[in-house]
Amino acid sequence: MHPVSSDVPCVFVIGGSAGIGRAIAQALLAEGAQVVVFSRSDPLAYPGLEGAHWWPLDLTRGDDSRRELARAVTRFGSRLAAVFYSAVAYGPRRAPLLEVLDSQWREQLATNLEGLWHTLSATLPALLARPPGLFVGLSSEVVYNGGPLRAGYAATKAAASNLLQSVAQEYPESQVRVVQLLPAEMVDTPGIRKRRDASFDCSGYMNSACFQTVAVQLYRTRGFGAHGRALVVDAHSQVRDVNQHLPASQSRQPT
Incomplete structure (x- = not known):
């Protein structure tokens, strides 16, 4: 772990x-923040x-x-x-409710909600001790669309979204700003690729880097004007409020 600087925001x-x-994390490092990455595997x-620092x-x-x-x-x-919560558990594949293992449900519940x-x-x-603090949660279109073959993921992400909405209503934005981000389309991530055939072409998906601009902007302003909002990020890094136009369902994407 690298030495801790006493004056750089974490x-x-x-x-x-x-x-x-x-x-x-990469974008915030480039912005000059001291970034601590929490994960099971070593990101460094x-x-x-x-x-960056890694905290297992x-x-x-x-x-x-x-x-x-x-x-x-x-x-x-x-x-x-600031805190960015991006941890997520999908499960190995989309499946009907009756085919979902208890272990998969428990992993989704533990990661996405608990x-x-x-x-x-x-x-x-x-x-709260250094107002205004910023808490950003990565949400999903399943919060608004539900969908077949992903009941556990949809249920836990919807509950997580409501948890963040409730916390946002408990505190004024002068103390802490709570914001949610979600992709407008499917995003090309290692997790998605694990659930696709090796030959599947992900070139039409969004790139994770699309979230870097809005993440840096939220960090710079500590979420000014975004408290309690859910913001949809598109493939061009453009942002809109989810209430302006609900995201399209991804239920019909290949499994």
């Missing part, structure tokens, strides 16, 4: 080893996150993950300016 990226979370094993975290391990988050806040909390709960519980006091 940002936590939960689930930042790959995909959207990794892209956000590959180029692109030089200068397995959100499926309940009490252990809560303790690790508390330890991280003890170490970095006095400078914690992990968010633990992260909020651990980091909100530190964010």
Whole structure:
């Protein structure tokens, strides 16, 4: 782990080893933030996150993950300016409800919802201590569309979205800004590729880097004007409020 600077704002990226979370971590590093990436696998094993810190975290391990988050806040909390929650569990494939294993449901619940709960519980006091703090959750179109063959993912992401909406209503934006981001289309991530055939062409999907511009803007302004909003990010890094136009369902994409 690199030395801790005493005067540089710190940002936590939960689930930042790959995909959207990794892209956000890279952009915030380039912006000059001190970035702590929380993940099961080492994100520093590959180029692109030089200068970041890695804090091993397995959100499926309940009490252990809560303790690790508390330890991280003890170490970095006095400078914690923002938290980006990008951890997600999809499962190996889309499947009818009756074919979903209990273990898959428990992983989705632990990562998509309980992990968010633990992260909020651990980091909100530190964010409130340096107002205005910023908490950004990565959401999904399933919150608005549901859809077949992904009941567990849709249920946990919808619950997570409502959790963030509730927290946003508990605090004024002068204290903390709570924002949600979601992609307008399917995003090319390692998780998506694992659920596709090796020959599948993902070139028509969004790139994780599309989230970098809005992430940096939110960090710079600490979410000014975005408190309580869910923002849809498109393939050109353009942003719109989800209430302006609901995202299209991705239920009919290949499995």
